[in-house]
Amino acid sequence: MTGDDRSAAGDALALENIAVARGGAPIVRDVTLHAPRGAVTVLLGPNGAGKTTLLEAIAGVLPFAAGRAVWRDDELAGLGRVARARRGIALVEQGRTVFTDLTVAENVRVVRRDADALEKAVELFPELEKRLDVPAGLLSGGEQQMLVLARALATSPSVLLIDEMSLGLAPVVVRRLLPAIRGLADGGDVAVLLVEQFATLALEIADGAHVLSGGRLTYSGPARTLRDNPKLLHAAYLGETVEPVAVPDEPAAVEEE
Numbered sequence: 001m002t003g004d005d006r007s008a009a010g011d012a013l014a015l016e017n018i019a020v021a022r023g024g025a026p027i028v029r030d031v032t033l034h035a036p037r038g039a040v041t042v043l044l045g046p047n048g049a050g051k052t053t054l055l056e057a058i059a060g061v062l063p064f065a066a067g068r069a070v071w072r073d074d075e076l077a078g079l080g081r082v083a084r085a086r087r088g089i090a091l092v093e094q095g096r097t098v099f100t101d102l103t104v105a106e107n108v109r110v111v112r113r114d115a116d117a118l119e120k121a122v123e124l125f126p127e128l129e130k131r132l133d134v135p136a137g138l139l140s141g142g143e144q145q146m147l148v149l150a151r152a153l154a155t156s157p158s159v160l161l162i163d164e165m166s167l168g169l170a171p172v173v174v175r176r177l178l179p180a181i182r183g184l185a186d187g188g189d190v191a192v193l194l195v196e197q198f199a200t201l202a203l204e205i206a207d208g209a210h211v212l213s214g215g216r217l218t219y220s221g222p223a224r225t226l227r228d229n230p231k232l233l234h235a236a237y238l239g240e241t242v243e244p245v246a247v248p249d250e251p252a253a254v255e256e257e
């Protein structure tokens with residue numbers, strides 16, 4: 001089943017013509033996108049484009065100014081932040097927010113007491129296993145981000161909104177984290193909407209991609225198209241509306257008789 005089919009079946013977070021304002025100023029305009037369950041949908045764009053603003057509105061931190069957002073049978077506008085969290089909509093906010101004085105295990109247990117929450121965390125990131133009794137403040141930046149993701153996972157999310165988890169991390173660490181996100185989506189239960197500054201790395205693991213520039217979507221389509229055509233990605237970042245058609249990098253070779 002393609003992402004589009006899943007969306008049509010209602011198995012996607014669906015945003016239709018969403019607008020979001022901050023302090024009365026319009027920041028996000030007319031955003032229509034579907035983030036299917038079992039897929040990674042990446043949201044790219046330059047600084048200040050409105051990516052965080054959009055994720056915060058989906059999570060209920062900010063209200064929608066216009067449009068519809070639907071997850072399963074629920075119109076999100078009618079639900080507060082807590083009600084959305086209860087329905088499995090989880091926001092992993094920018095910046096690593098672990099309880100530095102608590103151990104790794106305690107950080108997970110604060111979210112969920114059952115043993116399998118810790119098991120799942122270690123399954124996702126085996127490197128945490130040796131660190132379970134270490135205060136989280138002593139972990140490296142990359143390990144802290146693993147813990148942040150493990151904690152989000154412990155809430156059994158159905159929609160995972162991840163905002164720039166790679167902030168301040170080296171690309172080599174991001175290369176370790178992104179496949180774990182892919183693995184989560186492959187489990188089939190979670191719709192992942194990922195905001196990421198390492199566009200090229202994110203496009204490697206994403207199914208669908210959207211570029212937000214100046215608060216509007218300038219590209220919506222397969223991640224592969226942007227991965228294969230950096231010029232399209234660049235144009236979309238600069239605010240040019242780009243169609244999701246595959247453009248070959250090289251002209252097709254003409255067969256000689």
Ligand SMILES: Nc1ncnc2c1ncn2[C@@H]1O[C@H](COP(=O)(O)OP(=O)(O)OP(=O)(O)O)[C@@H](O)[C@H]1O
Nearest residue numbers: 022023027045046047048049050051052053054164
């Ligand atoms: N608390 C706030 N109050 C008013 N305006 C804000 C606030 N936070 C952000 N903005 C403005 O909203 C716009 C969009 O910001 P947002 O953080 O959503 O963009 P972004 O695409 O996530 O950028 P970045 O990649 O830098 O995090 C920017 O012009 C920013 O200055």
